[in-house]
Amino acid sequence: MPVTGDHQLLKQLNRMALVRQVSTQPGLSRASLAEVLGLTKSTVSMLVRELMDEGWLVERDLIATGDVGRRATPLHLDPGRLALLGAEIGVDEVRVVATNLLGEVxxxxxxxxxxSRDPAHCIELAAAGLLRLARRLGSGAGGGGARRVLGIGVGLHGGVDEMLGVLRYAPHLGWRNVDVDEQLRAHFAGTALEGLPLYMQNEANVAALAEFEFTGQSGTDPLVYLSIGYGVGAGVIVGDNLLTGLNGFAGEVGHAILQENGPVCSCGRRGCADALIGLASLPGMEKPSRAALERLVEQVAQGQHEACAAVAAAGGQLGVLLNNLWVAFDPMAIVIGGPALRLGDALVEPACRVLAAYADAAMLSAPELRTSRFGADAVAIGAAALARHRLTRPLDLQSMARRTDKAGRHKPAYFLQ
Known part of the structure; x- marks a missing residue:
């Protein structure tokens, strides 16, 4: 329901504050929520009742406190009645997922x-996959009863204008200025997905949100997610928010210069991270594909000198980039993900050695370094996390809607929910 006044906005802010708090601290009682959020107990009770009726929250077993009177009832996100849809429109394929509120697939x-060079075909394929999942959710296929879809997220491999839903440039697909939002909405017209909240962001950004929203890592802030595929990108979360920059292109670390007068990058510069670390820079990857990556993985496993030396060199440059991200954002954790992780320790160990050497030289402790918990599904699951992230932060949606209106394009009313 669109917000038409300050009272409704305040109510929605409080509702979603409750959802976020229960997500961060599962098991809180109504009284604890009132204390943490500074709301009256009666307000919390009313909002919790609404959220339980809608499928956001559920009660679990009572907590024995030892106090006289009614015992506290812990609240959790309800995993059983609502769903989020996520899609990765990738370089080789579309990957679509349906998750519950906890990020469980x-x-x-x-x-x-x-x-892959035809954006209309790839977007139509994504729409068809999402619609199929929505039909299965609505019919209760797979058991557990029918679910209501709250929103849809899309992860895209390139620079994304989230406010307009436009993919500005996808270098490894050759796409420019593709209105993904408009095309998806055209495919959703007249279906169960028509009018639902639809969000899109760069693939590294949504993968960062998967780690932040769905792993109990909300306390890991700042968080940097480094995606290493055919190119290199980063998603950065600071102060509970995705850092997107002035034009939505923050995190394009693939074009950070690591080596002066290094190899030429696709962007025209020399010595970019993309040209030194990205899979497209490695032997046999002139035309990046899953098959080419698997051949490289096999060559490394067999100990072929050229392949092993190239991957080790890329790992060393990865360590330099990790150091630069560390000093730029001082994160609690850096998460590495993307297809390049198929290369395993051959890539990661040299990076860890370089980062550790920098830390020793500075007599500092490097941030926690780990690999993605979601593997090949990180972007698709992250797209679902994007939907939850935006829906539970109404002020962010209002700000995005105002900026979009100034840019001369209307955003749907759900941006003001």
């Missing part, structure tokens, strides 16, 4: 492209 499909 309910259903998933992987759909290879017939022609």
């Amino acid at each position: 309910l259903d998933m499909r992987v759909l290879p492209y017939d022609e």
Whole structure:
């Protein structure tokens, strides 16, 4: 329901504050929530009742406190009645998932492209996959009863204008200025997904949100997610918010210069991280594909000198980039993800050695370094996390809607929910 006044906005802010608090601290009682959020007990009770009726929250077993009177009832996110949809429109394929509010995967499909250079075909494939998942959720397929879809997120491989839903440039697909939002909405017209909240962001950004929203790591802030695929990108979370920059292109660390007068990058500069670390820079990857990556993985496993030396060199440059991200953001954790992790220790160990050497030289402790918990599904699950992240932060949506209006394009009313 659109917000039409300050009272409704305040109520929605309080509702979603309750949801976020229960997500961060599962098991809180109504009284504890009132104390933490500075709300009256009667307000919390009313809002909790609404959220339980809608499927956001659920009560669990009573807590024995030892006090006289009614015992506290712990609240948790309800995993059983609502769903989020996420899609990765990738370089080789579309990957779509349905998750519950906790990020647990309910259903998933992987759909290879017939022609990756045709954005309309790839977007249509993503829409078809999302619609199929929505139909299964609505019918209760897989058990557990029918679920209501709250929103849809999309992860895209390139620079994204989230306010307009436009993919500005995807270098490894060759796409420019593709209105993904408009095309998806056209495919959703007349279906169960018509009018639902739809959000999109760069693939590294949504993968960062998967780690932040769905792993109990909300206390890990700042958080940097480094995605290493055919190129290199980063998603950065600071102060509970995704850092997107003035034009939405923050985190394009693939074009940070690591080596003066180094190899030429696709952007025209020399010595970029993309040209030194990205899979497209490695032997046999002139035309990046999953098959080419698997051949490289096999060559490294067999100990072929050229492949091993190239991957080790890329790992050393990765360590330099990790150091630069550390000093730039001082994160609690850096998470490494993306297809390049198929190379395993051959890539990661040299990076860890370089980062440790920098830390020793500075007599400092490097941030926690770990790999993604979601593997190949990180972007698709992260897209679902993007939907939850935006829906539970109404002020962010209002700010985005105002900026979009100034840019001359209307955003749907759900941006003011």
